[in-house]
Amino acid sequence: MTEDQLRELIGRVRRGTLSRRGFIRRMAAVGFTAPMCTQLLALYGISPAAAQSVPPYRPTRRGGGQLKILYWQAPTLLNPHFATGTKDQDASRVFYEPLAGWAADGTLHPILAAEIPSIDNKGLAEDGRSVTWKLKRGVKWHDGQEFTADDVVFNWEYARNPAVAAVTSGSYRDINVVKVDDYTVRVEFPRPTPFWADAFVAATGQLIPKHLFKDYAGANSRDAPTNLRPVGTGAYRFVSFAAGDTVRAEANPNYHLPNRPFFDQVEIKGGGDAVSAARAVLQTGDFDFAWNLQVDDETLRRLEAAGRGRVNIVEGGNIEHIQLNATDPNREVDGERSHISTQHPAFRDPAVRQAMALLLDRQSIQEFIYGRTGPATPNFLNAPPRFRSPNMRMEFNVDRANQILDQAGWARGRDGIRQKDGVRLRFVFQTSVNAPRQRTQQIYQQAARRAGIEIEIKSVVASVFFSSDVANPDTYGKFYADMQMYTTTMPQADPGRFMNQFVSWEIAQKANNWSGRNIVRWRNEEYDRIYREAEQELDPVKRAALFIRMNDLVVGSNHIIPVVQRPLVSGSAVNLRPVLSGWDTTLWLLSDWYRET
Amino acid sequence: MAGSIPASATADGAPVPAAAAAQRPLVSPWAEAWRRFRKHRLAVVSAVILAFIILAVLFGPFIWTVPINEIDFRARLQGPSWDHPLGTDDLGQDLLARMLYGGRISLAVGFAAMLVAVLIGTTVGAVAGIASGPVDAALMWVTDLFLSLPELPLLLLVIYLFREPLRALVGPEMGIFILIVAVIGGFRWMPVARLVRAQFFSLREKEFVEAARALGASTPRLVVRHILPNALGPVIVAATIDIAAAIIAESTLSFLGLGFPPDVPTWGRLLYDAKDQLDYAPHWALFPGLAIFLTVLTINFVGDGLRDALDPRRVV
Numbered sequence: 001m002t003e004d005q006l007r008e009l010i011g012r013v014r015r016g017t018l019s020r021r022g023f024i025r026r027m028a029a030v031g032f033t034a035p036m037c038t039q040l041l042a043l044y045g046i047s048p049a050a051a052q053s054v055p056p057y058r059p060t061r062r063g064g065g066q067l068k069i070l071y072w073q074a075p076t077l078l079n080p081h082f083a084t085g086t087k088d089q090d091a092s093r094v095f096y097e098p099l100a101g102w103a104a105d106g107t108l109h110p111i112l113a114a115e116i117p118s119i120d121n122k123g124l125a126e127d128g129r130s131v132t133w134k135l136k137r138g139v140k141w142h143d144g145q146e147f148t149a150d151d152v153v154f155n156w157e158y159a160r161n162p163a164v165a166a167v168t169s170g171s172y173r174d175i176n177v178v179k180v181d182d183y184t185v186r187v188e189f190p191r192p193t194p195f196w197a198d199a200f201v202a203a204t205g206q207l208i209p210k211h212l213f214k215d216y217a218g219a220n221s222r223d224a225p226t227n228l229r230p231v232g233t234g235a236y237r238f239v240s241f242a243a244g245d246t247v248r249a250e251a252n253p254n255y256h257l258p259n260r261p262f263f264d265q266v267e268i269k270g271g272g273d274a275v276s277a278a279r280a281v282l283q284t285g286d287f288d289f290a291w292n293l294q295v296d297d298e299t300l301r302r303l304e305a306a307g308r309g310r311v312n313i314v315e316g317g318n319i320e321h322i323q324l325n326a327t328d329p330n331r332e333v334d335g336e337r338s339h340i341s342t343q344h345p346a347f348r349d350p351a352v353r354q355a356m357a358l359l360l361d362r363q364s365i366q367e368f369i370y371g372r373t374g375p376a377t378p379n380f381l382n383a384p385p386r387f388r389s390p391n392m393r394m395e396f397n398v399d400r401a402n403q404i405l406d407q408a409g410w411a412r413g414r415d416g417i418r419q420k421d422g423v424r425l426r427f428v429f430q431t432s433v434n435a436p437r438q439r440t441q442q443i444y445q446q447a448a449r450r451a452g453i454e455i456e457i458k459s460v461v462a463s464v465f466f467s468s469d470v471a472n473p474d475t476y477g478k479f480y481a482d483m484q485m486y487t488t489t490m491p492q493a494d495p496g497r498f499m500n501q502f503v504s505w506e507i508a509q510k511a512n513n514w515s516g517r518n519i520v521r522w523r524n525e526e527y528d529r530i531y532r533e534a535e536q537e538l539d540p541v542k543r544a545a546l547f548i549r550m551n552d553l554v555v556g557s558n559h560i561i562p563v564v565q566r567p568l569v570s571g572s573a574v575n576l577r578p579v580l581s582g583w584d585t586t587l588w589l590l591s592d593w594y595r596e597t
Numbered sequence: 598m599a600g601s602i603p604a605s606a607t608a609d610g611a612p613v614p615a616a617a618a619a620q621r622p623l624v625s626p627w628a629e630a631w632r633r634f635r636k637h638r639l640a641v642v643s644a645v646i647l648a649f650i651i652l653a654v655l656f657g658p659f660i661w662t663v664p665i666n667e668i669d670f671r672a673r674l675q676g677p678s679w680d681h682p683l684g685t686d687d688l689g690q691d692l693l694a695r696m697l698y699g700g701r702i703s704l705a706v707g708f709a710a711m712l713v714a715v716l717i718g719t720t721v722g723a724v725a726g727i728a729s730g731p732v733d734a735a736l737m738w739v740t741d742l743f744l745s746l747p748e749l750p751l752l753l754l755v756i757y758l759f760r761e762p763l764r765a766l767v768g769p770e771m772g773i774f775i776l777i778v779a780v781i782g783g784f785r786w787m788p789v790a791r792l793v794r795a796q797f798f799s800l801r802e803k804e805f806v807e808a809a810r811a812l813g814a815s816t817p818r819l820v821v822r823h824i825l826p827n828a829l830g831p832v833i834v835a836a837t838i839d840i841a842a843a844i845i846a847e848s849t850l851s852f853l854g855l856g857f858p859p860d861v862p863t864w865g866r867l868l869y870d871a872k873d874q875l876d877y878a879p880h881w882a883l884f885p886g887l888a889i890f891l892t893v894l895t896i897n898f899v900g901d902g903l904r905d906a907l908d909p910r911r912v913v
Contacts, residue, residue: 296873298674435870443668446668456769473761
């Protein structure tokens with residue numbers, strides 16, 4: 001779809017000759033739905049009709065008994081600004097609320113905001129430099145204090161303060177927040193910002209009360225007693241918390257929405273592993289909901305057959321992918337392996353990388369390992385769909401891989417392994433200890449062997465592999481191996497932050513304690529330039545084109561080989577009606593959950 | 598002691614009457630041990646089963662030539678059939694072939710670790726037992742020190758420290774093999790050392806040792822020729838228990854994902870891979886589990902039988 005066509009469509013929606021829903025459907029046909037779509041319309045002054053993105057809430061009264069939720073990683077603290085990982089964000093979300101959250105279809109759903117800003121309601125500035133939020137009136141914190149604009153402004157000051165060391169600081173550092181009146185705040189951006197719904201929205205936008213945190217808004221932020229005893233505005237209020245074990249909450253009788261919440265008590269129990277969590281919900285029915293079921297589909301189907309629960313699959317942008325190291329992991333330069341000044345002896349040949357991509361049997365991996373929980377994909381950037389490139393292909397072809405390697409001069413040695421100029425095609429392939437990943441490694445290993453490439457499989461315990469321990473050589477950030485595989489998560493509905501993991505200034509190395517996001521250490525001047533361009537581009541269509549080009553560059557280099565998408569998989573009791581979204585935390589709308597009787 | 602009394606030679610060298618020879622046949626110490634061993638029914642049955650397992654993993658792969666890593670998605674998670682006598686795993690790989698191959702590693706780890714433990718233990722025990730005094734005290738302190746070290750955490754540390762250098766030196770499989778054998782062997786010698794030392798203390802005061810010393814035998818000769826052979830009975834028993842412990846330790850490591858690379862199907866790794874599908878593909882876990890169980894059990898029974906057979910003071 002060209003830019004002109006899109007503008008014409010938007011024009012028709014504006015004039016009213018095309019419904020909003022019809023617009024989204026047409027966009028979907030050309031790969032164009034999800035969160036940014038709404039923003040796109042909002043930028044052109046077309047606001048969404050209210051409450052159509054969230055399923056209707058049916059209960060007419062409260063008193064639904066207990067809701068038991070199982071998290072196989074237990075929350076360790078309950079302050080959203082210090083949340084490490086989704087487990088803490090989700091647990092905090094039981095008590096705290098943002099101004100708005102992202103619904104499954106990528107539209108903004110107001111929570112503490114009275115309405116979603118748009119050009120129509122004068123919330124959104126036409127130059128893209130500011131957004132004005134109107135707050136809901138009459139919202140009370142659990143201790144009875146009024147929720148006002150002061151609280152919102154305080155959260156901005158709190159999160160951006162380096163002394164507080166909040167993990168959410170990225171969303172608040174570069175903006176300016178002004179209190180207009182007691183129930184209105186304006187967020188100002190230093191330059192036109194295409195993705196304006198970041199601060200005060202979704203997981204990083206959960207708002208904490210000023211009156212309880214104002215004395216702890218500095219270096220003593222971690223000492224605040226409220227970090228472990230939250231007082232929020234949410235549908236459920238705090239009862240007890242045992243770090244690493246259980247969170248208990250009870251219904252908030254003064255919640256700002258009618259008839260909500262449905263349940264009397266909520267219990268979030270932590271611990272165990274994904275398989276036993278799936279069992280507890282789907283097979284034995286001991287729990288009502290289990291989060292993040294990283295279990296192979298075969299097992300899920302069999303457990304589902306018990307009829308006590310069902311599996312919810314919600315699409316997001318997470319991607320399981322394989323990286324071919326651009327640097328040499330076996331040569332040490334300045335006490336650092338995989339040093340940026342080196343080149344990988346085999347992978348510097350594009351023919352080898354192309355052959356490696358051809359040897360990955362993604363269809364089989366999807367069909368026999370991940371099933372519904374991992375659709376095969378040729379793209380690194382898959383969602384929201386309007387950023388999905390139509391240009392990449394995935395192909396599994398051992399013969400062609402052999403042909404390409406033959407042509408490039410990689411000849412088979414006596415042991416059947418190809419070599420050229422003393423470089424043997426023998427690679428160490430590392431990933432975390434995880435059954436589907438080891439299966440994928442073996443499938444890849446067998447295909448590679450047929451093409452005269454030997455892959456040595458290495459698996460590292462997940463707690464080591466994903467740690468940021470500078471002393472450990474086995475972390476994914478150090479990447480002291482030829483190849484590695486893991487999932488990169490995409491927590492936001494916008495690829496801006498997601499795609500910065502291939503820019504040259506993010507390369508992981510000793511100088512930044514391997515905290516850089518470009519772990520594959522791939523460098524490309526065109527990519528860098530386009531990324532900077534996209535940061536400034538206000539026109540959503542041009543911006544999407546830039547991100548598609550970025551995807552094509554990195555996937556086309558074959559240093560990154562996408563394997564499967566990883567949608568969010570959870571399990572729930574058959575009579576439970578959870579409201580889920582791939583663009584927000586799992587418990588983003590816990591207030592609307594209910595049980596059918 | 599059956600072996601210590603000459604059965605045939607007499608002082609005057611008179612020929613032994615044929616009838617007497619028929620009444621009391623020639624019995625060598627080993628034959629006597631074998632006679633005693635046979636009386637332990639369970640030990641004999643165990644020895645047969647163990648021999649079968651060892652022969653199977655040694656020669657099985659030459660008869661059952663299905664590759665261990667041939668992926669066949671059409672034959673996933675199949676139960677036992679003629680094509681796959683022990684069924685297949687979730688990639689359609691033949692479990693019999695994998696078990697035979699993995700058995701080699703598991704058994705090799707067990708026997709090699711046992712050898713290491715017995716060698717170190719016997720040496721330390723013999724030196725301490727014969728030297729006594731400060732040397733004995735020092736060696737026993739070392740033994741106590743080793744006894745107090747936790748095995749598994751140390752194993753993790755050693756693997757973390759030495760895996761990469763060894764991998765570069767001898768390859769990933771051999772490297773981890775050496776590590777596991779060295780660590781398991783290096784942490785199982787203490788009971789052996791104590792046993793041997795205790796035996797030495799009692800044996801070195803025996804009349805036959807005194808006689809040998811009076812005849813002018815040197816200390817090394819006393820140890821190697823006279824004391825050690827008589828102290829070996831308990832050592833052999835301890836050794837069999839060590840084999841079992843080493844196999845289980847290797848299985849533990851593989852189960853934790855820390856042992857051999859994931860594509861090497863040791864028995865412990867097979868169990869680990871199978872655990873998630875236990876309820877609908879039980880054969881996958883059952884056979885490796887059974888193999889570990891049988892091996893360990895039979896080795897223990899054989900050890901039990903050997904103790905009876907090699908203890909000359911015990912009446913069977």
